[in-house]
Amino acid sequence: MSSATKIMITALLSLGFVLGLITLLNYFKFESSLAALTDRRLAVIADNTQDSIEAAVNLGLNLQNLESAPAVLQRARAQDGRIEALHVFGADGRILYSTGTGAVGDAIDPAWLSAARQTGARSWRVSTDTALVTGRRLDSSFAQGIGGLALVYPVADGAMRVAAMRDDLIGAALLILLAFTLLGAVGTTLALRHVGRLFSGLTHAVEDTGSGASGSRIPPSLQAVAASLQTNLAQARDQLDDMEAILAAAGGPDRRPATGDAGAHGPVVRGVGAGE
The missing domain is CATH 3.30.450.20 (PAS domain)
Structure with missing residues (x-):
């Protein structure tokens, strides 16, 4: 639904x-x-x-x-x-x-x-x-x-008048409900169509980031938003690449233990007790 x-x-x-x-x-x-x-x-x-x-x-x-x-x-x-x-x-x-x-x-x-x-x-x-x-x-x-x-x-006359008023009220309520249904259906469809296009354009902008796509699928009203989003995502991706490079250099094969607490057979586990 x-x-x-x-x-x-x-x-x-x-x-x-x-x-x-x-x-x-x-x-x-x-x-x-x-x-x-x-x-x-x-x-x-x-x-x-x-x-x-x-x-x-x-x-x-x-x-x-x-x-x-x-x-x-x-x-x-x-x-x-x-x-x-x-x-x-x-x-x-x-x-x-x-x-x-x-x-x-x-x-x-x-x-x-x-x-x-x-x-x-x-x-x-x-x-x-x-x-x-x-x-x-x-x-x-x-x-x-x-x-x-x-x-x-x-009392028959009064009952007939009350019944007639009841029917009029029910008819008026049904007409109002029908009118609201028609107008609401049209209004909701138009409103959600615009929102759908908005999210669709943003989705395309995210998918096209870094892929070199021309952006022709993005509506004109979202070109500026898409461009800003692409720039921010590209900057965030560059920063992540720099951080990964730094972490890779810091954890490379030339790294030596600073205090000798790790030897050829693995880390030394020190016990804590009365005979330490």
Whole structure:
């Protein structure tokens, strides 16, 4: 495997890891932001609807005989076309008014009624696999908990939007990775080609030193470097030859032992001990 291939694989793995992290972070950020935005929007609609109904009840009207309630619910639903239904129910859990067809008189989901009764606050929330229910407790000037309001919002639309954003993020990451692959391959090839030529020229310069070669194989940009390298190598070779000549002369056959510690039978080994 060439150096260019190794560099490209390392760069692509690093970029792929970074892009994967960025994609995941953006995906979860979009999902949480969309959920928070949906909750705030539904909370505003539910609060306004609650205030409108309670204002009529505080005038002394009975919740069961509130003629303006259907119109109030229809206006609230028109604020967001994705709202599935709005229900106003009594203290017994029976639906009094609804934007859904045929829902009046039915009992609300027991989970809704349980959440409305268990919480001490005026708002409650129930989330299922198919819908998000935002609820409000209805009070009057004379009593608390005379009924409740339930806003049903399907989660399928939000899931589709999150899935679409996920696909867009993955597509963008793949496009960036592909573009980097193409540009990086071209850039790495060009860069390593120049480095390869540089080392090739230096190798030729070393091989041609002292051989009398013309140096025509060396690129023009490396002629000066090659010439300096040849000169330095020639000087180093001459110095080595001089040192070898000096060492050969010093260790020649005319050399005699200075102190006679080496005789015809080899060196004399002196012992060290008590009887020396």
